[in-house]
Structure formats: C-alpha cells, structure tokens
Amino acid sequence: MMVTYNLSERDQAPLLDACADQGKAVLIKKALASGHLDQLPGGSGSDNADPVAASMEFVFGHRATTSAVIGTITPEHLRSNVAAAKHALDNS
16 A cells, blocks of 8 residues: 655555554655655644654654655755655654
C-alpha cells in the first residue's frame, strides 16, 4: 500500500492502523510534505525543532510505516535526510 502521510496530511492514519493490524506493509509518499514543511501550521510542532527530523519521527513513528519516498536536491540534502531518517528509526 502506498499513501500520503505527513505532518499536514494525517487523514490516512486509520488506513495505516488497519494495515498494521493486518500485517500489511505501507510505503509513505510525500513524507516531507513535498518540501513545504515551513508552511505547516505551527511549523514542525516546536519553534526550535528541525522540521525534517520532526517529519521523519512522525512518519516512521507509525507502526505500519515500512518505508518512505524522500526526495532531495543536493548530496548535502540527502545526507541530512538520511541522518534524520536514521535517528527516527533508531528511536521508534
């Protein structure tokens, strides 16, 4: 199953719950809100929080999430996204 799920688009949470209950894998698309994290209500939930890290923790914090499609622009951007994903996975 592939669904859009991120800090600003949470309406698929019941579907993720059902997938988890049935042991189905879920691939998340637009995990970083298509690069519009700075436009989310309240930022990332904290004025001091890294919006990418907060997004990764939110997405990978759901028990149904098995992977996510994450876009990037530069090698540095990629390294930062990988570090945030690793941190989220290590803490989930």
